[in-house]
Every structure is written in C-alpha cells, then in structure tokens.
Amino acid sequence: MTEARSLDARLHHPLPELPEASVTLSEISSLRAAGVAAGIKASGRPDVALLVADAPVACAGIFTQNLFPAAPVVVSREHLRANGGMIRAVVVNSGNANACTGERGLADAREMCDRVAAALGCRPDEVLVCSTGVIGHALPMDRVRAGIDLCLAALSSEREAGRRFLRAIMTTDAFPKEHGLALPGARIAGVCKGAGMIHPDMATMLAFVATDARATPEALRSAIGDVAARSFNAVHVDTHPSTNDTFLLLATGRAEAGFGRVQREVTDVAGHLAWLIARDGEGATKVTTIQVTGARDHAAARDVADTVAHSALVRTALFGNDPNWGRFVSQVGNAKSVRSVAGLRCTLQGVTVFEHDAPTDFDRAALSAAMRAENLVLEIALAEGDGAAMLMTSDLGYRYVEVNAEYTT
Amino acid sequence: MTEARSLDARLHHPLPELPEASVTLSEISSLRAAGVAAGIKASGRPDVALLVADAPVACAGIFTQNLFPAAPVVVSREHLRANGGMIRAVVVNSGNANACTGERGLADAREMCDRVAAALGCRPDEVLVCSTGVIGHALPMDRVRAGIDLCLAALSSEREAGRRFLRAIMTTDAFPKEHGLALPGARIAGVCKGAGMIHPDMATMLAFVATDARATPEALRSAIGDVAARSFNAVHVDTHPSTNDTFLLLATGRAEAGFGRVQREVTDVAGHLAWLIARDGEGATKVTTIQVTGARDHAAARDVADTVAHSALVRTALFGNDPNWGRFVSQVGNAKSVRSVAGLRCTLQGVTVFEHDAPTDFDRAALSAAMRAENLVLEIALAEGDGAAMLMTSDLGYRYVEVNAEYTT
Numbered sequence: 001m002t003e004a005r006s007l008d009a010r011l012h013h014p015l016p017e018l019p020e021a022s023v024t025l026s027e028i029s030s031l032r033a034a035g036v037a038a039g040i041k042a043s044g045r046p047d048v049a050l051l052v053a054d055a056p057v058a059c060a061g062i063f064t065q066n067l068f069p070a071a072p073v074v075v076s077r078e079h080l081r082a083n084g085g086m087i088r089a090v091v092v093n094s095g096n097a098n099a100c101t102g103e104r105g106l107a108d109a110r111e112m113c114d115r116v117a118a119a120l121g122c123r124p125d126e127v128l129v130c131s132t133g134v135i136g137h138a139l140p141m142d143r144v145r146a147g148i149d150l151c152l153a154a155l156s157s158e159r160e161a162g163r164r165f166l167r168a169i170m171t172t173d174a175f176p177k178e179h180g181l182a183l184p185g186a187r188i189a190g191v192c193k194g195a196g197m198i199h200p201d202m203a204t205m206l207a208f209v210a211t212d213a214r215a216t217p218e219a220l221r222s223a224i225g226d227v228a229a230r231s232f233n234a235v236h237v238d239t240h241p242s243t244n245d246t247f248l249l250l251a252t253g254r255a256e257a258g259f260g261r262v263q264r265e266v267t268d269v270a271g272h273l274a275w276l277i278a279r280d281g282e283g284a285t286k287v288t289t290i291q292v293t294g295a296r297d298h299a300a301a302r303d304v305a306d307t308v309a310h311s312a313l314v315r316t317a318l319f320g321n322d323p324n325w326g327r328f329v330s331q332v333g334n335a336k337s338v339r340s341v342a343g344l345r346c347t348l349q350g351v352t353v354f355e356h357d358a359p360t361d362f363d364r365a366a367l368s369a370a371m372r373a374e375n376l377v378l379e380i381a382l383a384e385g386d387g388a389a390m391l392m393t394s395d396l397g398y399r400y401v402e403v404n405a406e407y408t409t
Numbered sequence: 410m411t412e413a414r415s416l417d418a419r420l421h422h423p424l425p426e427l428p429e430a431s432v433t434l435s436e437i438s439s440l441r442a443a444g445v446a447a448g449i450k451a452s453g454r455p456d457v458a459l460l461v462a463d464a465p466v467a468c469a470g471i472f473t474q475n476l477f478p479a480a481p482v483v484v485s486r487e488h489l490r491a492n493g494g495m496i497r498a499v500v501v502n503s504g505n506a507n508a509c510t511g512e513r514g515l516a517d518a519r520e521m522c523d524r525v526a527a528a529l530g531c532r533p534d535e536v537l538v539c540s541t542g543v544i545g546h547a548l549p550m551d552r553v554r555a556g557i558d559l560c561l562a563a564l565s566s567e568r569e570a571g572r573r574f575l576r577a578i579m580t581t582d583a584f585p586k587e588h589g590l591a592l593p594g595a596r597i598a599g600v601c602k603g604a605g606m607i608h609p610d611m612a613t614m615l616a617f618v619a620t621d622a623r624a625t626p627e628a629l630r631s632a633i634g635d636v637a638a639r640s641f642n643a644v645h646v647d648t649h650p651s652t653n654d655t656f657l658l659l660a661t662g663r664a665e666a667g668f669g670r671v672q673r674e675v676t677d678v679a680g681h682l683a684w685l686i687a688r689d690g691e692g693a694t695k696v697t698t699i700q701v702t703g704a705r706d707h708a709a710a711r712d713v714a715d716t717v718a719h720s721a722l723v724r725t726a727l728f729g730n731d732p733n734w735g736r737f738v739s740q741v742g743n744a745k746s747v748r749s750v751a752g753l754r755c756t757l758q759g760v761t762v763f764e765h766d767a768p769t770d771f772d773r774a775a776l777s778a779a780m781r782a783e784n785l786v787l788e789i790a791l792a793e794g795d796g797a798a799m800l801m802t803s804d805l806g807y808r809y810v811e812v813n814a815e816y817t818t
Contacts, residue, residue: 065749067742098768100735135735136768243739312721312805320814326509326544330652333476341476358509359545398810401725 011052015175016279016374017229023180023189024162029212030255033161034154035168038147039339040095040140046168048147049092052155056086056126057252062228064245070111072129073244082125085217090248091116092130092169093144099135099243108139115145119152130246131170132204169206177276179269186213186257190269194277197217204244207232209270213261215251223263224249231270233276236309236393261340278392283399287392288318288376295387300337304380305391307335315396321371323364325353332380343383349376424584425783432598433571438663443563444577447502447556449549455577457556458501461564465495466661469629469644471637473654479508480518481538482653491534494626499657500525501539501578502553508544508652511793514733518547519608519666524554528561539655541580541613543619575600578615585637586685588678595622597668599678613653614686616641622666624660632672635659641677644687645718645802687801696801697727697785704796709746713789714746714800724805730780732773734762741789752792758785779786
C-alpha cells in the first residue's frame with residue numbers, strides 16, 4: 001500500500017479551481033435566459049431553466065441512443081423535425097428526468113413546450129424541452145408550470161441570467177460547468193451538466209452551446225456530429241449513456257461571422273465543457289486523455305480508446321498514480337478491432353513505458369509522481385494504419401463507489 | 410447515505426465459509442500432483458506446481474483471446490496441436506507470468522516442458538505449461554528448475570498433494586478454489602486461481618478440471634467450449650481478459666463411465682469454480698447471476714448480460730444493496746444487440762421491479778434487505794425471441810479500488 005492514509009482522507013479530493021466564463025448564454029445576441037427554484041428538488045435549489053431567442057434561431061441536436069429515451073427527448077426530437085431546425089426556446093427542468101413515465105410523461109413534456117409557446121406567441125414545436133433527475137416518477141406539473149411562469153417573468157440578457165440558467169440545470173454536479181469565448185465577429189457560450197448521479201438518476205448529460213455566428217440549420221446539423229465527436233461523445237465516465245442525454249447547438253445569426261469561421265472555437269468550447277464533465281466524474285481526481293494513433297481507421301482507434309477507458313483496472317491504476325503499463329497494453333490486446341499489436345508503443349505523460357514488445361526501463365517512481373496531475377495523457381500508438389481517436393476519461397476511486405453505492409434508498 | 414460506518418469498516422467484508430473439496434486432483438485415478446515453494450514469490454509461498462499422469466491422458470484447452478498471449482500460452486497451444494490432445498503432465502508456476510518476455514520467455518516456457526519430459530521419459534510436447542504473476546519480467550529459471558525438480562520428487566496421489574498443487578498456483582486469491590465430486594463410476598476434481606491482481610499482474614485465471622471418465626481428445630475438444638460457456642466464460646470480474654488465461658480439461662479414462670455420462674457434473678464442478686472466482690473478485694461481497702431470456706438469440710442475450718455486468722454503475726448498486734431498477738433497465742437499453750425493449754421485465758431476487766414499461770410498486774426496503782446475500786439473481790426478460798444467457802459478476806466496492814489502486818509501485 002502506498003501510504004497509511006485514513007480512508008476518510010482517501011475519499012476527499014480537491015475540486016479544480018475554475019474561472020468564471022467570460023461570456024454566458026444570455027450574453028449571446030438575441031438570447032435571454034432565466035433559472036428559478038420551483039420546488040421540484042427537495043433541496044430547494046434552482047430547478048427550472050428557460051432560454052429564449054427574440055426570433056427563431058438555427059438549432060441542431062444530438063440525443064441519447066439509449067432504447068429508453070425519456071419523454072422530453074422524444075418530444076424534442078419530434079419538434080426539431082417539425083420546425084426544420086429553427087427554434088424560439090428551450091425549457092429545462094432538473095430534479096426529475098421524466099423518464100420511464102409513459103404517456104403521462106409525453107403529455108407533460110408537450111405541456112411544458114405548449115406553456116412556453118403560448119407566452120412567446122410561437123408554435124409549440126419551436127420550443128424544445130429537456131429534463132434531468134430522478135427517473136420513474138411523474139413530473140410535479142403544478143410546480144413545473146409555476147417555475148416556467150417565473151422564468152418567463154425573469155428572462156434577461158444580463159450576464160447573471162446565463163449563470164442562473166446554468167445553476168437550474170445542475171443535479172449532483174460538484175461545480176458549475178461553463179465556458180465562453182468572445183472572438184472578433186462572434187461570441188460563443190456554453191453550459192452543461194455532467195455525469196454525477198444519485199439513485200435512481202443516471203449519468204444524464206445536458207449541454208447547450210450557443211453562438212451569435214450565422215448558420216443555417218443544415219450547416220449546424222452537418223457540423224454538430226463533428227463537434228460532439230471531439231467533445232461530449234469523447235467523454236467516458238461510466239459506460240452508461242442515460243435516458244436523457246441531450247446536446248443542443250444554437251446559432252442566432254446576429255453577428256458578422258459565419259459559422260464556418262467559428263466552428264473550431266465552438267468545438268473548443270464544447271471540448272472544455274466535456275473536460276469539465278470528466279473532471280467531475282463521480283469522485284474523479286483527474287482527467288486522462290487517451291490518444292490512439294496508428295489504428296486501421298478512426299472506428300478502430302475509437303474502439304481501442306473505449307476498450308482502455310472502460311477498464312476498471314485501468315481507471316483504478318490512473319486513480320492510484322500507478323504507471324501500470326501491463327494493464328494498458330493488455331487492454332489494447334483485448335480491443336476487438338485490433339488485429340496486431342506488433343509495433344505497439346504506449347506513452348504516459350510523455351514517458352514511453354512499452355515498445356518493441358516489451359516494457360521500457362522507465363523510472364517508475366518519477367512517472368508515478370508525474371501522474372499526480374489534473375490532466376494525464378496516455379498515448380497508444382499502433383502500427384496498423386492511419387486511424388486516430390481521442391477520448392477523455394475520469395479515474396475510479398473510493399468516492400466513485402461511495403457516490404454510487406451509498407447515496408441510495 | 411445508508412449508515413455512518415467508518416470507511417475502514419466499509420473495506421472489510423467476510424469471506425465465504427467453504428468446505429474442503431471431497432475429491433482433489435491427485436485423487437483422480439492415474440494422476441499425481443505436487444506443489445512446492447521455489448522462491449519465485451518474494452513471500453516464500455508455494456509457486457511451482459506439477460500434475461503428472463502415469464500414461465498419456467486426453468486433454469483439451471481453452472486459452473486467452475488477448476493479442477498479447479504469454480509465452481506459456483503460446484507453447485501450450487503448440488503442444489496441444491502437436492500431441493493430438495494426449496498429454497502426460499502440466500507444469501505451472503505462480504509469481505511470474507512469463508508474459509511480454511519475448512523470445513527469452515518462449516525459450517524458458519519450452520525449457521520447463523523439456524525438464525519435466527526428460528524426467529518422465531516422454532516427449533516435450535506431451536507437457537503443457539502455465540504461468541501467472543508479474544508480467545514483463547524474465548522467469549528466474551534457476552528457481553523454476555529447482556522447483557520442478559522438487560515437484561518431481563514429491564509427486565503423490567494422496568489427497569493433500571492435490572491441495573499442495575492448488576496452493577502453488579494461487580496468487581492474490583483470498584481463499585483456495587477447489588471442488589470435487591465422487592459419482593458412481595467416475596470422479597471429478599477441479600482447482601482454479603482467480604482474478605485477484607497486484608501490479609503489474611492481471612486477472613489471470615488458471616483452471617484445471619480432471620475426471621477419470623473415459624474420453625477421446627476429440628470428445629473433450631467438442632465438450633470444453635460448452636463447459637466453459639457455462640462456467641469460466643460466464644464470469645465477469647473486470648472486463649480485462651489477461652495474457653495468461655488457461656482452462657485445461659483432462660480425462661484419464663481409468664473409470665467406467667464415459668465422458669458423456671459425466672459432462673453435466675464436470676460442468677457443475679467448473680461452474681462452482683467459476684462462482685468462486687466471481688466471489689473472490691477483488692473486494693467482492695457477493696456474486697450476482699444475471700439471467701437473460703427472450704433475446705433474439707444466444708449471442709444477443711450474452712451481449713445484454715455483458716453490457717449490464719460491465720456497468721460500474723450496476724456493480725456499485727449491487728455492492729450497495731440498492732435495487733436500482735433504473736440502472737439495470739437503462740443498461741439493457743444500451744446493449745447494442747437489443748432492438749426493442751418493449752415488454753422488458755426485470756426481476757431481482759424474485760421481485761419484479763420493472764415491467765409494462767414502468768417500475769413496479771415494489772417494497773424497496775425489503776428488497777434492499779434481500780440483497781444482503783451472498784448470491785443475487787438478476788433476471789432480464791426481453792420479448793424479442795428465444796435467446797438466453799447467464800453470467801456471474803462480482804460487485805464493485807471500496808476494496809476493489811484499494812486492491813487495484815493502492816497495492817502498486
């Protein structure tokens with residue numbers, strides 16, 4: 001055992017120190033935001049959020065692939081098809097996921113959109129809806145209605161309004177997750193909630209990124225897959241896509257820049273939000289970026305990264321600051337897409353630990369010390385082709401077990 | 410949080426009380442066994458084991474699918490092809506896996522077989538070899554040679570010899586894993602070592618099951634896949650097949666019964682050994698048997714069971730005695746082989762927690778209390794076909810993290 005710490009000490013790790021975002025959602029031209037406490041959460045914390053555009057704005061969405069999509073996912077998908085990717089508002093509640101709630105849940109999700117649409121004077125299908133929280137319970141619609149009305153009255157384009165929106169979408173997040181960029185000719189702001197989960201919630205991820213750059217819905221739809229592949233779809237916390245995962249990308253078109261000019265920065269904002277989700281992975285002490293190169297193709301590279309990131313053995317080694325090359329390379333050998341591990345090179349924090357079919361003579365103590373960082377980079381270089389992929393994963397420590405085994409019934 | 414226990418208390422769980430096996434390997438007609446301490450392990454515990462048959466006996470093997478097979482796996486595969494499935498001996502060392510050791514490792518594995526063959530007066534390819542322990546280090550061959558010679562001198566068919574063999578194959582196992590059956594007309598005995606791992610070892614599983622029933626090598630080869638599918642290949646501890654996994658099935662042919670008459674009992678013995686491996690999964694407090702029915706076919710059912718068992722969220726819920734139906738059913742919704750979750754029913758310890766697309770009104774406290782058992786059964790019934798599969802998984806608690814994050818460099 002490395003050292004004789006009490007187990008209570010082993011449970012508690014410092015959180016990252018994060019600056020406030022320089023731009024919030026409500027500061028994107030045309031957008032106003034609000035977040036209020038409506039009593040859905042027993043804690044009394046904010047739980048209804050609303051984002052409204054002065055006029056229809058372009059929007060694209062990516063939703064969970066889980067075969068149990070929550071009611072708001074079903075409704076938002078329908079609405080995005082019906083409205084052609086031009087929306088007026090997004091209404092969100094936290095504290096209740098409206099998942100596994102049957103016809104009643106669908107009716108409730110539609111009513112949330114209807115209520116916002118009536119107030120804005122737009123079509124219901126121009127409103128999208130998201131929920132996160134406990135699954136299997138009907139929404140307390142009286143509180144949801146009251147919360148929506150409070151939000152409608154509180155909508156603001158002030159800086160703090162965006163942060164109130166953010167606080168109202170959080171569930172078990174240990175810290176708020178936001179990022180923004182003010183570029184010449186366009187602004188970008190994003191918020192998300194991460195993968196903290198308390199019974200019987202799941203790892204719902206909700207992410208909203210908006211820019212005032214100009215984009216058609218078609219342009220956003222064709223871009224969002226690539227943005228997500230380099231951000232939210234490159235985060236691994238616990239292999240458990242939830243019923244409610246939603247990523248919405250909005251472009252209000254009030255600024256000079258076209259979306260193509262800012263797509264890279266939009267991806268950076270989304271990527272930073274994704275890093276924050278991994279960093280807040282339950283009990284995580286660090287984020288490890290797994291970079292795979294030399295695979296047969298991108299899909300094979302991604303399979304290798306997934307296989308390594310899914311290993312509880314790998315993730316506990318990362319938690320324990322253990323440069324355990326055996327776990328890393330043998331897990332590469334378990335990836336179904338890999339045909340040959342000949343020429344495999346494995347590098348951790350810049351130190352090559354395995355090449356030429358054997359471990360190197362690296363300084364284990366020095367590398368272990370270098371692993372006590374908030375960001376790790378694990379490079380896996382195959383020699384099968386040009387395929388590359390990146391994945392961010394949290395580590396797995398005592399606190400993960402506590403969060404997931406004890407905050408329960 | 411369920412209760413205010415100290416974290417040290419949360420780390421320690423009672424081990425199962427296990428009876429000694431009624432038949433040991435050395436008590437199978439024609440077999441003799443030995444196990445000695447040769448100094449490969451720093452602890453001084455037994456680390457070289459030998460199993461010898463008086464004459465060639467039928468044998469079939471299943472080996473790791475990892476793309477980094479250890480040298481003994483490569484050599485044993487070669488030998489089983491060359492000898493047509495008739496062997497004289499199996500030599501095993503623990504404390505060093507002889508994996509990622511290149512040409513030197515292959516030469517060492519061959520030398521182990523040569524040395525046994527010379528003493529027995531048989532061909533080297535009639536000897537199989539297994540190793541388990543640290544990877545990436547050359548075997549200390551002087552000690553291995555001395556250990557083999559000690560074993561050759563100590564070979565015995567007495568009851569305790571089989572147990573000495575067993576103790577010499579163990580690494581981090583918390584308890585010995587053996588099972589035996591004396592049937593009318595045939596005896597069956599099996600031992601294995603499980604999935605405990607200490608840096609940079611991996612979850613190597615070695616299992617040896619022998620019967621004195623009569624079988625041709627062909628019969629064993631055609632049976633072993635089915636035996637493994639219901640035992641060692643139905644165990645999930647941490648998704649990380651090792652470089653050294655080996656299961657050997659032997660039939661000495663000295664008894665009356667044909668193998669077909671005892672295959673079911675052989676499977677039972679292997680199944681119990683597999684249960685012991687899951688029970689000794691690092692820090693495990695219980696074994697959960699996941700039974701999937703109604704899938705499109707067997708492969709789909711197995712995929713569902715794997716997907717559920719691989720979820721750290723599911724495994725922490727099992728550890729926490731949390732009847733968290735949301736985690737179970739949503740993970741079914743993540744299984745790639747599932748097309749529809751309509752009609753899904755999920756039952757835990759005989760209590761249906763989810764059906765008709767919604768959670769049932771079960772007594773959560775009573776079911777949580779019922780989960781404080783050494784054996785759990787989680788039934789997942791789909792409505793897509795006749796496919797069924799079974800998988801045993803350990804739970805994931807604090808001790809798993811301690812074992813895998815702290816017993817390191």
